[in-house]
Amino acid sequence: MSNAKNPLQTVNMITFGGGYSLPAWVAQGQGFFAKHGIEVNITHTPNSVFLMKNLIEGKFDLTVTAMDNLVAYQEGQGEAEYDGHCDLVAFMGVDDSFQSLMASPDIQSVADLRGKKIAVDALTTGYAFILREMIARAGMTDADVTYERTGGGPMRLKAMLDGNYAAGLLATPLDKIAADQGFTKLGTARDLLGRYQGRTGFAQRSWIKNNEAAVIGFMRGYRDAMDWLYDRNNRGAAAELLMANDASVTPELARLSLDILLDEKGGFWRGLALDLEGIRTVLALRTRFGMPQKTLTDPARYIDLTLHDKAFKGRD
Numbered sequence: 001m002s003n004a005k006n007p008l009q010t011v012n013m014i015t016f017g018g019g020y021s022l023p024a025w026v027a028q029g030q031g032f033f034a035k036h037g038i039e040v041n042i043t044h045t046p047n048s049v050f051l052m053k054n055l056i057e058g059k060f061d062l063t064v065t066a067m068d069n070l071v072a073y074q075e076g077q078g079e080a081e082y083d084g085h086c087d088l089v090a091f092m093g094v095d096d097s098f099q100s101l102m103a104s105p106d107i108q109s110v111a112d113l114r115g116k117k118i119a120v121d122a123l124t125t126g127y128a129f130i131l132r133e134m135i136a137r138a139g140m141t142d143a144d145v146t147y148e149r150t151g152g153g154p155m156r157l158k159a160m161l162d163g164n165y166a167a168g169l170l171a172t173p174l175d176k177i178a179a180d181q182g183f184t185k186l187g188t189a190r191d192l193l194g195r196y197q198g199r200t201g202f203a204q205r206s207w208i209k210n211n212e213a214a215v216i217g218f219m220r221g222y223r224d225a226m227d228w229l230y231d232r233n234n235r236g237a238a239a240e241l242l243m244a245n246d247a248s249v250t251p252e253l254a255r256l257s258l259d260i261l262l263d264e265k266g267g268f269w270r271g272l273a274l275d276l277e278g279i280r281t282v283l284a285l286r287t288r289f290g291m292p293q294k295t296l297t298d299p300a301r302y303i304d305l306t307l308h309d310k311a312f313k314g315r316d
Contacts, residue, residue, distance in 0.1 A: 008039040009214045014051050014060040016152050017044040017245065019173045019257050020098060020199055023268060024064065025241050027225035035224070036217035047151040048122050053080040055204070056088070061211070062203035062218065064094055068126020068282050070202045070302055077290045079124045090202040091307040092219050092272040097198025098260065099127055099189040100175040101134055102160070103167035105182040110138035119150040119159050119168035127169050129285040130189050130196075137192070154246075173257035177248055190266065193285075197278035208304070219272060219311040226270045229262055238262075271312070274303050 011033075015021055024042055027033045033040045043060065045051040052073050055063050070088045072078045107113060113135070120128040128147065135145060150159045150168070157174045159165055161181055169189075170178055179185060189196055201219070208215050228234055239254035249257070261267050269275075279299035287296050 006037070008034055009037060009211070009217075011038045011040045011062065011211075011214050011218060012043070012060045013040050013062055013064070013218075014043045014045050014055060015064045016051075018153050018171060019242055019246075019261055020095060020171055021064075021245075022238065022241060022261060023094070023222050023225040023229065025245065026228055026238070027221040029241070030225065030228060032224035032228070033217065033221035036220045038214050038217040038221065040218065040221075045152060046155065047149075048125055049080040052078055053082045056082045056086050057084055058204070058207075061207055062201060062215070064199050064201050066097065066126050067093075067197040067200040067202075067279060067302075068129070068286060070200065071282060071286055071296065072124060072126070072290065074302060075286070075290065075294055075296065077124060077286070077292065077294070079122045087205045088202050088302070089205050089208065090200045090274060090303045091208065091215060092201040092222065093197055093269055093274040093278070094199040094201065094222075094272065095268050096196045096266075096275075096278060097127065097130075097189050098171045098175075099130060099169045099198070100171070101131065101167060101186040101188070102170050102175050102178040102183045103186050104160070104163070104165075105184060107166055107184055107186070110134055110186050111140070113138075113167055114140060114144050116166035117146045117148055117164070119156045119165040120147050121152055121156065122149055123147055124291070126282055126285060127189075129289045130192065131169050132289055133285060134187055134192060172260045173242065173246075173249055173253055176253050176256050180253065193281050195275060195278040196281045197275050200274070201272075205304075208307070212307070212310075215307055216311045219307065223270070223272055223312065223315075226268055226272070229268065230264075230270060235262075273308060274299075274305065279303070
């Protein structure tokens with residue numbers, strides 16, 4: 001804990017809203033970040049373009065979001081224009097994305113999306129690439145559907161529920177909200193791709209170099225939050241957090257969402273290790289769909305494994 005001589009260091013985090021931010025909310029609310037010397041201000045972004053531009057420009061210190069965003073901007077394939085130098089590196093892994101392709105009730109298969117409008121966060125992101133791979137495996141090309149940028153998950157869900165789009169990728173618990181409204185689940189990223197590095201903690205290398213203790217404190221706070229979440233005695237409090245952060249989440253929806261997010265095999269990654277095979281999947285999709293075209297194969301270019309060792313050596 002901090003004292004008068006060692007005040008908490010402020011860390012400005014930007015991420016998406018939704019149930020996948022649950023560990024950050026827990027670490028903040030339960031005092032786990034403070035226990036490890038930091039005070040984290042959490043900002044929820046409207047979309048990935050806003051997130052990446054402001055992270056690279058230094059308006060925020062770190063993020064937990066899709067690994068693909070890091071790769072895209074590091075390789076000059078990102079959608080946002082920004083000032084300054086992009087030199088991002090990942091230090092922890094959180095999940096495999098929990099993404100489901102949800103479609104309006106009249107759509108019963110991916111093939112039924114031919115000629116339809118599909119909502120995406122941004123046209124050049126990895127989750128959009130997952131969607132494009134689903135379309136390709138159903139025997140269609142990008143020309144057979146219309147992709148439109150609609151923003152992050154909550155905005156995408158609203159646009160779909162308003163009837164503006166036939167389908168879109170949604171993460172838990174947003175996919176459950178759509179299902180409650182009669183939407184059809186056409187597939188998941190896990191079913192399609194297997195191993196995939198989804199949400200990832202990353203920041204600019206220069207910021208990490210100058211704030212290594214804060215990064216380690218962040219990782220330790222996140223790990224404590226994972227341990228707290230996986231303790232079934234805390235399920236009720238976790239459900240309350242989900243409902244407090246999203247008025248559309250009912251008690252039953254919170255329970256169903258936690259069953260997915262905290263599944264012992266497929267839920268949040270308690271150890272926060274980066275999945276090298278999952279990163280290779282990210283790189284393979286970006287090699288196929290990213291523009292300008294590049295062949296990307298080496299996960300080591302985008303990660304720093306030493307921070308995980310410093311944070312948790314002897315704990316695993």
